[in-house]
Amino acid sequence: MNRKEIRLPMISFILTLKRFLKALWSAFKLKNFQVLFVLVLVMLFSGTIFYIKQEGLTVIDSLYFCVVILSTVGHPSFEPQTTLGKVFTMIYIVGGTGLFMGLIGYLAYAIIKKPENESNSNKI
Numbered sequence: 001m002n003r004k005e006i007r008l009p010m011i012s013f014i015l016t017l018k019r020f021l022k023a024l025w026s027a028f029k030l031k032n033f034q035v036l037f038v039l040v041l042v043m044l045f046s047g048t049i050f051y052i053k054q055e056g057l058t059v060i061d062s063l064y065f066c067v068v069i070l071s072t073v074g075h076p077s078f079e080p081q082t083t084l085g086k087v088f089t090m091i092y093i094v095g096g097t098g099l100f101m102g103l104i105g106y107l108a109y110a111i112i113k114k115p116e117n118e119s120n121s122n123k124i
Contacts, residue, residue, distance in 0.1 A: 019111065027110035036103040043070065043096045050092075054085050069093055070100040 027033045044066050051062035061078075068075045069092060080086045 023107060023110040026113075027106050030106060030110075033103070033106040033110075036099060036106065039099050040070070040096075040103050043092070043099060047092055047096070050088055051080075051085070054082060054088070055080055066092075066096075070096045072097055072101075 028037075044063065047066035047069070048059065048062040051057045051065055052059060055062075057065065065075055065078060069089070080089050
């Protein structure tokens with residue numbers, strides 16, 4: 001691959017990342033997004049602590065498992081070994097997935113909405 005072939009995807013990635021960060025900044029101005037963000041962080045923290053204590057996972061493995069659960073991706077090679085771990089995971093999935101999807105929904109809204117100054121200029 002030459003430099004030109006590498007540069008084009010990188011420019012696209014940087015522009016996409018810039019748009020994502022701008023949307024994230026815009027979403028943080030919404031009170032509901034702030035609340036959902038904090039609740040998702042609390043869910044991730046509590047789930048991580050639970051899996052460290054109950055299932056004996058490392059911090060990174062516990063956090064990874066929590067993110068995978070909340071994002072509805074699932075983890076093919078890990079399942080809780082204890083009954084309490086299985087019950088907690090079922091409750092964690094039902095409660096946390098809605099919070100995480102709400103957060104993603106607000107972020108998607110912030111990405112696709114037009115800035116107010118842009119939408120006002122279209123009315124003229």
